[in-house]
Amino acid sequence: MSLPDFRRRVVSTRITFPLTVSLLCLSLTAAPSELPTPYPYLTTSRSGRFYFKMAPGRDVYGYGAAYAVLASQDTELWSVSGWYSFRTFLSDDGRYLVSLFGRTSIPRVEQAEPTDPLVAFYDNGKLLAQHSIAQLIQDPAAINRSESLTYLQPSPAPGFDELGHSFSFVTGEHVTFAFDIRTGAIVSKHGP
Secondary structure (H helix, E strand, O other): OOHHHHHHHHHHHHHHHHHHHHHHHHHHHOOHHHOOOOOOEEEEOOOOOEEEEEEEOOOOOEEEEEEEOOOOOOEEEEEEEOOEOOEEEEOOOOOEEEEEOOEOOOOOOOOOOOOOEEEEEEEOOEEEEEEEHHHHOOOHHHHHHOOOOOOEOOOOOOEEOOOOOEEEEEEOOOOEEEEEOOOOOEEEEEOO
């Protein structure tokens, strides 16, 4: 590759990387029906020893699998199918998965429905608990009507605590929820 070609690629990367990060932040906070077409992606555990691959499906809406990173060949630990989420979080031991706005079909309505899942918790690919928008958002209709409100605040970003035993996020109504990832139960709720 010549030096001008290399410089052109570096400039291109400098432009596309911020755009990609911006789109990911938008997909994190937007309602499910405002999201782009599903695409394959990876989520890694904090240690990087495990990853989860999410992909749109042909026969089912989506599927995913968790893998252990090994020196010779990665090993599949467990899998899920029948849903797709633009935002997933994998625990540091590769056992627990948290999904935000998991969908089982392409949204046919402009706005998310109150019964749509906002967060779901999995243990080795088995659903532990799921909480709908209506269970966690006091007035989903107000968010659907607003151009500026979102279901989740972008900061602080949703994620695991330092020990990796709980998962938390802040809703668009400024309510902070923390969940036990081993059960999916709400362990604390703070805010208005």
